[in-house]
Amino acid sequence: MLSLQLHRLQKYLWPFCLHVALLATSARGQTADYLVGRKQTVYNPSQLSDVQFLEYSNLSDGQHLREAVQNILIPRVVGTANHSIVRQYIVNSLRDLKWHVELNSFHDKAPIVGQLHFHNIIATLNPQAERYLVLACHYDSKYIPDVEFVGAIDSAVPCAMLLNLAKVLEEQLRPLQTAKLSLMLLFFDGEEAFEEWGPNDSIYGARHLAKLWEKQGKLDRIDMLVLLDLLGAPDPAFYSFFGNTELWFMRLADLEQRLAEKSLLERYVNSGVNNWDPTRYFQPQALRSGLVEDDHIPFLRRNVPVVHLIPMPFPSVWHTQHDNESVIDYATTNNLALIIRLFTLEYLLGAK
Ligand SMILES: *[C@@H]1O[C@H](CO)[C@@H](O)[C@H](O)[C@H]1NC(C)=O
Ligand SMILES: *[C@@H]1O[C@H](CO)[C@@H](O)[C@H](O)[C@H]1NC(C)=O
Ligand SMILES: *[C@@H]1O[C@H](CO)[C@@H](O)[C@H](O)[C@H]1NC(C)=O
Ligand SMILES: *[C@@H]1O[C@H](CO)[C@@H](O)[C@H](O)[C@H]1NC(C)=O
Ligand SMILES: [Zn+2]
Numbered sequence: 001m002l003s004l005q006l007h008r009l010q011k012y013l014w015p016f017c018l019h020v021a022l023l024a025t026s027a028r029g030q031t032a033d034y035l036v037g038r039k040q041t042v043y044n045p046s047q048l049s050d051v052q053f054l055e056y057s058n059l060s061d062g063q064h065l066r067e068a069v070q071n072i073l074i075p076r077v078v079g080t081a082n083h084s085i086v087r088q089y090i091v092n093s094l095r096d097l098k099w100h101v102e103l104n105s106f107h108d109k110a111p112i113v114g115q116l117h118f119h120n121i122i123a124t125l126n127p128q129a130e131r132y133l134v135l136a137c138h139y140d141s142k143y144i145p146d147v148e149f150v151g152a153i154d155s156a157v158p159c160a161m162l163l164n165l166a167k168v169l170e171e172q173l174r175p176l177q178t179a180k181l182s183l184m185l186l187f188f189d190g191e192e193a194f195e196e197w198g199p200n201d202s203i204y205g206a207r208h209l210a211k212l213w214e215k216q217g218k219l220d221r222i223d224m225l226v227l228l229d230l231l232g233a234p235d236p237a238f239y240s241f242f243g244n245t246e247l248w249f250m251r252l253a254d255l256e257q258r259l260a261e262k263s264l265l266e267r268y269v270n271s272g273v274n275n276w277d278p279t280r281y282f283q284p285q286a287l288r289s290g291l292v293e294d295d296h297i298p299f300l301r302r303n304v305p306v307v308h309l310i311p312m313p314f315p316s317v318w319h320t321q322h323d324n325e326s327v328i329d330y331a332t333t334n335n336l337a338l339i340i341r342l343f344t345l346e347y348l349l350g351a352k
């Protein structure tokens with residue numbers, strides 16, 4: 001994610017960015033409709049009723065989430081045997097849950113390593129659906145010379161969250177096997193740069209897939225791409241980066257608040273690890289920053305609506321050997337996974 005230079009920029013510009021964000025209009029109180037997609041289709045699903053909200057909030061499987069993290073948490077650089085093991089684990093987990101899983105495989109050339117065979121994993125509940133909510137992460141890990149880098153937040157935890165969502169909501173998602181509006185889980189390959197982040201050395205999988213789907217006319221079927229990255233560390237702060245999905249971002253914020261009011265979040269307090277005070281994960285200020293490059297970029301450039309769930313600033317362990325299991329805060333991880341599950345159900349089952 002993002003080049004080193006950009007990261008440095010972010011570090012120094014951060015107080016400035018935040019300042020700008022605080023001056024910007026609050027995300028609330030803008031247009032009343034939920035405008036989705038290039039055709040500006042109005043899609044405004046109902047909020048979950050109290051009964052649904054309590055029923056769905058009760059669903060979780062923290063043990064499964066930990067197991068999924070364990071299975072992904074090995075060095076998994078593209079082209080290595082461990083990378084294949086993790087890919088197979090993801091594919092098998094979803095096939096066991098009756099998902100339709102395809103690999104989008106292709107070759108590309110990377111610095112240092114040369115020709116590589118990449119495989120994006122595309123999982124759908126209904127391969128014939130007309131529209132999709134897409135939840136995405138990347139499953140490769142960064143090649144860092146002389147470091148056994150396992151990438152817990154980057155992005156073993158986000159990928160484990162998606163597998164856990166499929167497992168926990170197995171029954172609730174079953175109607176989506178035949179629905180016109182359905183769910184897709186996307187596991188990008190080759191997000192990480194091998195040498196230095198740049199347009200030809202990064203997001204290999206996302207660049208390939210966005211281009212392919214544009215050619216095939218499939219991008220119009222994506223209502224929205226929700227990209228999860230760098231999740232699992234305590235005290236994340238998320239901001240709405242894009243105006244056209246701001247009201248969806250606010251739905252996430254509302255779900256967080258609803259859970260907090262009912263005391264349904266685990267250890268929902270500042271852990272003290274970071275020196276700012278996140279009284280909430282989803283921040284009400286918009287942050288219009290073009291700084292963060294990630295797998296969403298090739299889709300964003302092709303007008304696919306995007307919600308980018310990445311903490312700002314990045315957790316301090318980012319791209320260091322400290323990004324291992326010891327950084328994972330399972331209370332935060334379970335809370336975020338719950339919010340994302342509720343959002344998914346609200347989005348997909350709330351159609352009137
Ligand atoms: C949620 O789970 C708790 C404990 O298992 C149970 O007591 C409660 O009735 C459940 N609530 C709903 C709405 O299913
Ligand atoms: C592959 O994963 C195992 C853990 O399952 C680890 O011990 C080993 O070092 C990894 N191999 C490489 C080449 O990273
Ligand atoms: C990336 O690759 C394209 C096509 O091969 C080339 O035209 C371009 O100069 C490259 N860009 C960089 C920054 O290396
Ligand atoms: C994980 O990182 C922490 C912090 O750098 C370190 O103390 C610990 O030994 C590491 N754990 C493993 C299993 O590598
Ligand atoms: Zn990374």
